[in-house]
Amino acid sequence: MLQDDTPEDQLEAAPVSIVEQAGAICYRRTKKGQIQVLLVGSRRNGRWGLPKGHVEPDESTSITAAREAFEEAGVRGTVEPAVFGAFRYRKDSSLNSFVVTVHLLEARGSARSFPELGLRKKRWFSCAAAITEAAQPGLRELLLKFQKRSTGSA
Numbered sequence: 001m002l003q004d005d006t007p008e009d010q011l012e013a014a015p016v017s018i019v020e021q022a023g024a025i026c027y028r029r030t031k032k033g034q035i036q037v038l039l040v041g042s043r044r045n046g047r048w049g050l051p052k053g054h055v056e057p058d059e060s061t062s063i064t065a066a067r068e069a070f071e072e073a074g075v076r077g078t079v080e081p082a083v084f085g086a087f088r089y090r091k092d093s094s095l096n097s098f099v100v101t102v103h104l105l106e107a108r109g110s111a112r113s114f115p116e117l118g119l120r121k122k123r124w125f126s127c128a129a130a131i132t133e134a135a136q137p138g139l140r141e142l143l144l145k146f147q148k149r150s151t152g153s154a
Helices: 061-072 127-133 139-149
Strands: 003-004 018-029 037-043 052-054 075-079 085-089 099-108 123-128
Touching: 003 061, 018 075, 018 139, 037 061, 037 127, 037 139, 052 061, 061 075, 075 127, 085 139, 099 139, 123 127, 127 139
Parallel strands: 003 085, 018 099
Antiparallel strands: 018 037, 018 052, 037 123, 075 099, 085 099
């Protein structure tokens, strides 16, 4: 189900265009078996979100999700080909509407060097903390869905 995070004051103005993006909920298990989720800070405003970006021509959303996880956070791992969910948002400075297709990516390692090293913050959170910190309501709902799935309560 697509979550629409467009603020009510922007609903009246139709988007100039819909921009398709893909992103990853990157997760790992600690030695104690707890699940952690990676969030990255927006370069524009510092708010927490997923590694995500534009889907290149002839690129699947799962490939985009894996590429963005590496480019923005240096994370490498196994991406699930099935779509986990999607959400919509608008940037404060844009009339475009962004639709993010989300895949799960189990982190297997982290690179010492990656394209956006030093350009944005990144942090591993517990599922509960990630839900609280995520900037977009639709993303928070997907993180809640992931938390329920990972604890077996879904």
